[in-house]
Amino acid sequence: MKFCVVELKGQSGAKLAVEKEGGLVVLDAPSSLRCALEQYGESGLLKLAAAALAKGNTTGSVVSMEDVTRWLPPVPDPRTFRDFYAFEQHVKAARAKRGLEMLPEWYEIPVFYFSNTGSLKGHLEPVKKPASTELLDFELEVACIISHDVQDVSGDAADDAIFGFLVLNDWSARDLQRQEMKCSLGPAKGKDFATSIGPWVVTKDELADKRVGPGRYDLTMLARKNGKEISRGNFKDVTHDFTKMIERGSRDVTMYAGDLVGSGTVGTGCILEIGTDVSDGWVEKGDTIELEIERLGTLTTPIV
Numbered sequence: 360m361k362f363c364v365v366e367l368k369g370q371s372g373a374k375l376a377v378e379k380e381g382g383l384v385v386l387d388a389p390s391s392l393r394c395a396l397e398q399y400g401e402s403g404l405l406k407l408a409a410a411a412l413a414k415g416n417t418t419g420s421v422v423s424m425e426d427v428t429r430w431l432p433p434v435p436d437p438r439t440f441r442d443f444y445a446f447e448q449h450v451k452a453a454r455a456k457r458g459l460e461m462l463p464e465w466y467e468i469p470v471f472y473f474s475n476t477g478s479l480k481g482h483l484e485p486v487k488k489p490a491s492t493e494l495l496d497f498e499l500e501v502a503c504i505i506s507h508d509v510q511d512v513s514g515d516a517a518d519d520a521i522f523g524f525l526v527l528n529d530w531s532a533r534d535l536q537r538q539e540m541k542c543s544l545g546p547a548k549g550k551d552f553a554t555s556i557g558p559w560v561v562t563k564d565e566l567a568d569k570r571v572g573p574g575r576y577d578l579t580m581l582a583r584k585n586g587k588e589i590s591r592g593n594f595k596d597v598t599h600d601f602t603k604m605i606e607r608g609s610r611d612v613t614m615y616a617g618d619l620v621g622s623g624t625v626g627t628g629c630i631l632e633i634g635t636d637v638s639d640g641w642v643e644k645g646d647t648i649e650l651e652i653e654r655l656g657t658l659t660t661p662i663v
Contacts, residue, residue, distance in 0.1 A: 361378040361656075362561075367385070373431050377411065401507055433560045434479075434619055439615070441473060441608050446592075447596075449625065452626070452632045475554070480553050486660050486662055488643070488644050489552050492533070500528070501525075502526070506522035524561055527622075529554055530550070535548050561654060575594065579591065579653040581650075584646060585646055591627065592627055604620055
């Protein structure tokens, strides 16, 4: 199933919906996927959605995509957002830019930082370029939503904790990030102004034929700037898969239903890595960035 949160023409407030035949079926559920998971549980929410899909919506029809007036983050209010650093190609390239070799510890543990859950943006929602940065960058990532509360899980139990996957853009102010990380702490201010997610959360059953291992799928990932493709990678190349991320994230602490977990940047998935010659410069006001992941959809962001 493909879940989203939208506002619709002629209806008040945000709605949790599932895709059907190129349209949407609105669910009688909270308008946040986190709250819906908390209220119904994963199996209960899937049963509710399956029943709604079987009969259409309450009027017996599917809502047209043309009636969507706004796409919101599918989980606008996660308790936590852990963003990992899990693709070796990107890590090597980013460290090389700073004249650094790879650390052996990076291969031993999937590392992450906590980002700002209060600045999440939806599909087509504009992002304001921070006044304090000259080097605005995107980051092409895949993310997952935690299905139920877990602690100290690994292997199959960690895989079971994945409700579904989505596209994530971890916007980065590279000059601010560089400045603060010289102080051996961060990233923080270089990241906290915006993270775009969506438009869909796609459940694992939709991706079963693309699964190449626990927490890992063969899905093409690409980025376009103003319509021009500037990046292409693949989810399957992740070094620390999502089961390892969840194992690390849940050690000695609870990860809650609706929590957001990012993979970190796929290889070539940012301007820092590919260079401004390939990207036609850093991201500027007036640009549009599209991040697309096979089966998960396209996340579009205009910069204002």
